[in-house]
């Protein structure tokens with residue numbers, strides 16, 4: 001029953017009835033593969049919504065285990081999960097949401113030498129990490145291997161998000177174009193920053209939403225930084241030009 005056409009049509013009927021989705025769009029969602037790097041506040045929320053939307057394949061990567069202070073924002077984790085691997089627990093919870101999904105997980109930290117092995121089989125990469133070193137490695141990989149990169153960052157009540165396709169058009173920027181002075185030696189991490197519960201969830205949902213828009217060939221703007229102020233519920237979009245001196249994409 002679960003693999004039948006009838007089951008598929010009923011489960012996703014509320015999406016399929018939308019003109020901009022339809023059966024064709026739902027099949028595109030099912031045929032998509034997405035890698036989520038970082039199974040924290042952004043990653044758990046994005047994984048939950050992408051699996052509910054009917055994504056066919058997810059790869060989850062995180063080297064960390066669940067700790068008590070994660071539970072204010074990392075949806076799907078509970079007190080019973082403390083001490084367990086984030087990506088393993090998340091993959092089990094995702095299977096309960098969508099049994100038809102193909103899901104792989106790797107309890108690893110991404111570095112220059114393993115990035116291709118773990119991210120190479122997916123067409124869209126969600127950067128849900130909390131440190132600049134990983135973000136720069138993922139950005140470089142996505143540019144050279146022609147992957148769509150959906151990036152987000154959180155701080156207190158604010159969310160930044162961007163969908164990158166720096167390889168598909170010479171005017172599209174990459175992550176490094178926005179932050180040219182960052183290097184992989186930079187030991188800057190955001191994991192000690194304050195984050196209110198709902199902002200992490202919203203950030204992950206925005207990333208999932210940008211990925212679905214891309215899959216459905218709806219509005220994908222590869223030149224705008226999205227800034228959401230969750231206190232005043234204001235969204236600002238800032239146009240970003242490609243940096244002509246960028247060491248990655250120029």
Ligand SMILES: [Zn+2]
Nearest residue numbers: 174177246249
């Ligand atoms: Zn660049």
